Amino acid sequence: MLEGKYKDFLESISKDIEHNRIFTDKLHTLVYGTDASFYRLLPKIVIKADNSNEVQVIIKEAYKRELPITFRAGGTSLSGQAISDSILIITSRKFTNFKLAEDKSYISLEPAITGEQANNILKEFNKKIGPDPASINAAMIGGIAANNASGMCCGTAQNSYKTLKSIKLIMADGTRLDTASEKSKKEFKKEHGKLLNDLKELAKITKDNKELSKLIEKKYKIKNTCGYSLNALIDYEDEFDILSHLIIGSEGTLAFIEEVTYNTVEDYPNKASALIFFENIKDACDAVAKIKLAKDDKKIVVDAVELMDNKALKSVQDKEGMPEYLKEFNNEVTALLVETRASKKTLLTKQTKEIETLLSEFTTVREIEFTSKVEEYTLFWKIRKGLFPAVGAVRKIGTTVIIEDVAYPIESLSEATLELQSLFEKHGYHEALIFGHALDGNFHFVFTQDFNDEKEIKRYDEFMNDVTNSVALKYQGSLKAEHGTGRNMAAFIELEWGKAAFNMMESIKNIFDPSGILNPGVIINHDKQAHLKNLKPLPQTNDLVDTCIECGFCEPMCPSNAITFTPRHRIVANREISRLESIGEQKEADELKEAYVYDGIETCATCSLCSTACPVGIDTGALTKYLRHERITPTQDKIATFIANNFSTTLSGMRVGLKGANLVHNIVGTSLMSGMTSSFRKLLGTPKWSPTLPSGLSINKKFVNKASDKKVVYFPSCLSRTMGQSSFSQEEKNLYDTTVEVLQKAGFEIILPKELEELCCGMPFSSKGFKKQAEHKSIQLEQALIDASANGEYPILCDTSPCTKKMHESFISDIKIYEPIEFCLDYVVNELELTKIDEPITIHSTCSSRKMGIHEKFINLAKLCANEVIVPTDVKCCGFAGDRGFNFPELNDSALNKLKEQTSKAKLAFSTSKTCEIGLSEHSGLDYNSILYLVNRCSSTKV
Secondary structure: OOOHHHHHHHHHHOOOOOHHHEEOOHHHHHHHOOOOOOEOOOOOEEEEEOOHHHHHHHHHHHHHHOOOEEEEOOOOOOOOOOOOOOEEEEEOOOOOOEEEOOOOOEEEEOOOOEHHHHHHHHHOOOEEOOOOOOOOOOOEHHHHHHOOOOOOOOOOOOOHHHHEEEEEEEOOOOOEEEOOOHHHHHHHHHHOHHHHHHHHHHHHHHHHOHHHHHHHHHHOOOOOOOOOOOOHHHHOOOHHHHHHHHHOOOOOOOOEEEEEEEEOEEOOOEEEEEEEEEOOHHHHHHHHHHHHHHHHOOOOOOOEEEEEOHHHHHHHOOOOOOOHHHHHOOOOOEEEEEEEEEOOHHHHHHHHHHHHHHHHHOOEOOOOOOEOOHHHHHHHHHHHHOHHHHHHHOOOOOOEEEEEEEEOOHHHHHHHHHHHHHHHHHOOOOOOEEEEEHHHOEEEEEEEEOOOOHHHHHHHHHHHHHHHHHHHHHOOOEOEOOOOOOOOOHHHHHHHHOHHHHHHHHHHHHHHOOOOOEOOOOOOOOOOOHHHOOEOOOOOOOOOOOOOOOOOOOHHHOOOOOOOOOHHHHHHHHHHHHHHHHOOOHHHHHHHHHHHHHHHHHOOOOOOOHHHHOOOOOOHHHHHHHHHHHOOOHHHHHHHHHHHHOHHHHHHHHHHHHHHHHHHHHHHOHHHHHHHHHHHHHHHOOOOOOOOOOOEOOOOOOOOOOOOOOEEEEEOOHHHHHEOOOOOOOOOOOHHHHHHHHHHHOOOEEEOOOOHHHOOOOHHHHOOOOHHHHHHHHHHHHHHHHHHOOOOOOOEEEOOHHHHHHHHHHOOOOOOEEOHHHHHHHHHHHHEEEOOEOOOEEEOOOHHHHHOOOHHHHHHHHHHHEOOEEOOOOOOOOOOOOOHHHHOHHHHHHHOOOHHHHOOOOOEEEEOOHHHHHHHHHHHOOOEEEHHHHHHHOEEEOO
16 A cells, blocks of 8 residues: 555546556556566566656646656666666656658657667658667656667767757656747746756866866767766757656656657668677777778768677577578687668669678688568568577576676787677676677677575676776776666766766756656665666566576567566566565465456457567467466366357357347447447457448358369368458358459369368467367367368468468378468469559458468568558557457557557458457448458469
């Protein structure tokens, strides 16, 4: 129970913020309070803020009571800067408005837009934002700016500090400032004249101190995010320019960023990358120095150089797509991943040749070979971005993976890197590896650490003291180059910068936040042991997810991310439950289990798209299926067995129900039907009804079937055997009849499996945790398809992608099963005359299609059939999840909240799953149908 000032604060903000976005219970404060760092604090209150007005209310009420507050966006922060033991404000996924300049030269972004979303907005104009952290798909703009995050290519020239045009802020007392508005600046000057004068005076003192100015200038020639952006004090004269640039990299300790306006940068369409292998790390570092010098002298064009030491290469050599020769290298070979970009292909070729010539003096293990093939260089970069989590995946369970982030002057790179490796050996971190943005002298080093043992903590402290002295004093480098200071390096700021500069930073904090309520303990922290306190435990919970390091890369892919938990949240919760059980706190563990059901189990779509974003492929959907299985009662198990053994009867019942609902709808109309079913749902908890709900269907298995040398086994899923068209649909034919027509048009003889009505892939059972029943149906179907296909002689087509994916996972035979996209591309389109339609269309790749790696193939097929194809960038899993869309429609509503606006220009819409199409149709206003309808519409038999 909250008491005193916190209770008063909670009562006050509850007048303006919905109660379902304010959390004080242990489960939600724990999971929402976790970031990607190896620190943990448990907030007393977590608030999801939808907009800046709400944030202003929260800040004002906290300011009145001098209660500490911390701001959080994507939570990919690695240095402990986004955690709190007081009030944590999370920018919700509604905080995503943007404005793009007419000439595309700048873009204004609210804090909850991810870097990937920002770049998707700019992509068609060959523009992007400057910052490009490895976590860009999950990191949000608020955090990217607040940490001055950089990355692979942006270096020091295109980070947030250098590309900032203007900024909107909410100060510690709740005052708003928009540096793009003269009116706002005038009002701010009237209210906060002293703050601005103090900043100008601080800038003057700094400029007058020639020694300090020279130090600052030198420190920012390389990447540096350790402490406040002191370069603002010497780079700018205008007080608002000084203020806005001090905010960049301030980690929420000076103000809340409600909007950032970036000057956009060119994103050249032509790119080429090469993995270049050197005999040892010294040669690789020397090559980097040569490349950097040539780039600065404008002798070559190179956009990025990423170093991966031998241990880094070894950590990824077994990953899918990696070349076999990696396994043959000795223990010294080091790689540079080099990328160059150009506006024209001819220029690109010239640039790659110049880089090859420049490096000709070095002995390389393999010939230098640049590739401009998207799929090849994308793989290189995907592997590089996944190095940190990959190390975490192979650590001993219960230990923590730590990533440190330093930068060296380029002239010292070889010597400093060799010394860093010697420190690994001195302190026994034999598994530590090095990788990073070598062109900027910026390296990450990764190692595993046990924080459950005092001796191990002492070893870590001694190691960090040696590293900080080496980097900051001996080589005059940066202790944090791009990950931010946080709690991790706050104790070492004075060591790096010296007393005078540190005093300046303390003055900056006092000018902006005299009460010290904004993110205390971050950047300015006088506890010299801060980096050793509040360490996060990572207890064992389940083999399916134990390798997770809580990086948060999975979160944007999750359809429940805006309403309940994400995969990271689910794993954090299960770890805490397991920890409590391991120490005998069963009652508290049971309370968390019960609290977890809705957020963790019921609203998980088990789409497993999280595994596609996770660098080590963790499938949290599998964890949810496991937990659902654990909760099955004997009665539920008996019912599931009865349904599995009497499947045709079940389907008949479904048909009757669907036909009945459709009949009532036709009689009473949509408005009354919606009202009635909504009332029933509130009173009785019945499934949601939608006007896009299909009517019941009985398929015609006795169609005219012409004999042909081309044979195909057609397995219509149980959905396409029971669901026809809704009254909303513009199509007259059902999917089954449409598929038959396409196949016959292409000259196929169609074979249907025997006992078709009893057949099911098992997905309806497995998704609910009924493993035994799912396996039974899968075995039954596999044998039927083996028989129908003459032991795999004929291809097998299933008209539904999720069912196809389930068969791929479950079947043990090598019979080839196709879903509609690949079957059309491999067998159908070459047999037909295709005429593209002029109407713009949109497509939705199901989760299964994405996991099967056919999203791009779907786009290609659509482009064979239509002149304009729209692919909504912010729609991943639709959240319908079989029957979840009926029983937990809020999941579908949330997952598709951007669909209508991103498909507004489309006239026709297509997917490959009947249930997905129900939700897609409802939320878009379009009539979604199988891609087979489009193929049928635009094709004719070859003459």
